[in-house]
Amino acid sequence: MQSMLHITTLHYLVLGAALFLLGVIGVLTRRNVVIVLMSIELILNAVNLNLVAFSRTWGGVHGQVFAIFVITDAAAEAAVGLGILIAFFRNKETVNIDEVNLLKW
Amino acid sequence: MAPVATPFFFYLLSGIMLIGGILVITRKNPVHSALALIVTLLAQASIYLMLYAPFVAGVQIILYAGGIMVLFLFVIMLVSIDRSVKERQFNSQWIVGMIAATALGGLFIAVFMKGKNIFPEHALPVIENDNTQKVATMLYGQYMFAFEIASLLLLVAIIGAVVMAKKRI
Numbered sequence: 001m002q003s004m005l006h007i008t009t010l011h012y013l014v015l016g017a018a019l020f021l022l023g024v025i026g027v028l029t030r031r032n033v034v035i036v037l038m039s040i041e042l043i044l045n046a047v048n049l050n051l052v053a054f055s056r057t058w059g060g061v062h063g064q065v066f067a068i069f070v071i072t073d074a075a076a077e078a079a080v081g082l083g084i085l086i087a088f089f090r091n092k093e094t095v096n097i098d099e100v101n102l103l104k105w
Numbered sequence: 106m107a108p109v110a111t112p113f114f115f116y117l118l119s120g121i122m123l124i125g126g127i128l129v130i131t132r133k134n135p136v137h138s139a140l141a142l143i144v145t146l147l148a149q150a151s152i153y154l155m156l157y158a159p160f161v162a163g164v165q166i167i168l169y170a171g172g173i174m175v176l177f178l179f180v181i182m183l184v185s186i187d188r189s190v191k192e193r194q195f196n197s198q199w200i201v202g203m204i205a206a207t208a209l210g211g212l213f214i215a216v217f218m219k220g221k222n223i224f225p226e227h228a229l230p231v232i233e234n235d236n237t238q239k240v241a242t243m244l245y246g247q248y249m250f251a252f253e254i255a256s257l258l259l260l261v262a263i264i265g266a267v268v269m270a271k272k273r274i
Binding site for chain 2: 004005006007008009010011012013014015017018019020021022023024025026028029030031032034035037038039041042045048049052053055056057061062064065067068069071072073074075076077078079080082083084086087089090095097098
């Protein structure tokens with residue numbers, strides 16, 4: 001109980017791992033493409049939390065700079081992913097990933 | 106100024122984040138999921154403040170909660186028809202997905218149990234007020250090349266998103 005009251009790096013890492021797990025569950029089990037994309041953003045945020053926690057542990061700001069780059073890449077990837085989603089929706093009138101099966105043999 | 110009531114704030118914010126994350130992956134309406142994700146991102150910005158990273162917290166609020174999530178909401182308004190709200194929400198392979206996620210969770214628990222004692226006790230450093238200067242020095246000094254590549258990546262992403270979403274190229 002005493003160890004739960006002193007917040008160490010491990011607490012932040014466990015929180016990041018829990019968020020990562022939630023994002024993985026969202027990617028693997030949802031049908032709506034938009035929610036899959038949002039779960040990917042959850043995964044990226046969990047990684048960011050890990051990076052900033054380590055930057056706090058060992059001093060220096062390398063982890064924070066890396067986290068800023070990850071946020072930038074997440075923005076670019078979200079924009080392109082949503083563009084693909086709009087193109088897909090224009091073709092098939094649905095946002096259901098079970099219907100993306102044109103390459104199915 | 107010394108930190109005050111750190112465990113209370115940590116558990117409160119992590120509770121908000123986890124509840125927001127669970128709401129993101131279980132709501133039928135994608136607008137509800139987007140709003141839950143905004144709550145999660147704001148709680149995460151607060152945790153960044155607890156980790157003495159104010160610049161990353163500001164970037165998170167402005168870019169993530171204020172840029173990316175607004176983009177998500179725009180696209181949800183464009184593509185979400187009422188039919189998708191009334192359908193089944195978990196896809197046809199959810200059992201295998203849950204098994205894989207449970208295996209990943211077990212791996213995390215094993216790793217955390219084994220490596221519990223690697224990290225040093227938090228020797229509280231001087232509470233610095235020049236975090237932004239340090240991040241800027243590193244960003245424009247050591248990581249200058251990555252910075253330029255990131256701006257090029259954003260340009261490519263903008264052009265790609267516009268081309269993808271046009272009706273007629």
